[in-house]
Amino acid sequence: MDGKFISFEGPDGAGKTSVMRQITADLKEQLGSDGVVYTREPGGNHIAEQIRDVLFDADNTDMDPRTEALLFAAARRQHLIADILPALQNGKVILCDRYVDSSIAYQGAGRGLGEENIWQINQFAIDGLMPELTIYLDIDSELGLQRIAQNRADEVNRLDEEKLSFHRKVRSAYQKLAQENPQRIVTIDASQPLDQVILQVQQAIHQRFSQLF
Template sequence: MAEKGIFISFEGPDGAGKTTVMTAVADYFKQKLGVDQVLETREPGGTRISEQIRDVLFDDQNTNMDPRTEALLFAAARRQLVVQKLKPFLAAGKLILADRYVDSSVAYQGAGRHLGVDQIWDLNQYAIDGCLPQLTIYLDLPVQVGIERIAKFRADQVNRLDKETLTFHEAVHQAFDQLATRHPQRIVKIDATQPKEKVIQTVLKTINDRFF
């Protein structure tokens, strides 16, 4: 692809601090590059249609959602984000920071829902049409630590997927590790058990060394 921009995704198990770290990174690069040069987005979400799909996916009433339906909805929300935001911003030479992307679908639906990591990877290649991050920051955290963090710091923001079993979350974590091994040039694994400021500084150094 002939895109000029930079696309960085942030991945990891629930409670790893992705949103907190990404927000700090975004603030840093808004000062460095200019506010209008940085796009922050999240998954599922980032566009009006994608946010509507997010509401369906995370609705506590939708406990009977079929796993394949769930996987297809995540891919559909992602497709809309790619078309409306990611490709235009990359073509304009801007920096995109995404809170989750394809790797999350592979981990949560492919491994957690037992739909197959390769199957979900292939499904999402159709959705994203070649729009992969140049760099993925994988914030690694033991499952139990993540669950404890969620209970302590955002118990009022727990969604349908957060409530899954320990076995589910362990499968997700293992899948993230496998993805990091499979894509070593793209995925950089960072220890998220470190103090928050240390994690942020490590992430900033990783990005600056790679792109600036």
């Protein structure tokens, strides 16, 4: 497959949406709009988006943690088959808002299901396909939640409303993943001004893929 697969990860409030919006625009200017695919998890297609609605419904507070983990993996499988693999086969650059690392951090660590258990569930879903590069936007949990409260209080979902201790577990798991996978994961300090974060993301992508940026 000739395409390039880049995922973006980070705790809630890290600013992934703002960063990805600019990176997507810059790459489309360089490669043309047909050469870049922006997508998200859970989601990306009509089946996975329906699963997303169930996962993030604020009324589903009684959802069992294992059910949650399995639904994320199911949405990921459909996303992979319907969106990611075809784009890679057509030589496109994929910018994906969250992938397996999110499940390991949120369900494995945050929900206490075990990082290895979540990894195994997702191996069945992804059949070994991982991003060539993962941009991890790191931010202190308290600052991230403050950003959510200030900037998107009307978009808070079921996971955003978890306690601070949950979000700290998530961040710790992300940091552990970054330490264990330095060949794939590049950590960016997301507490910096947005323009500085974007510049460092551009540099990280260029370092991995010299023809980009």
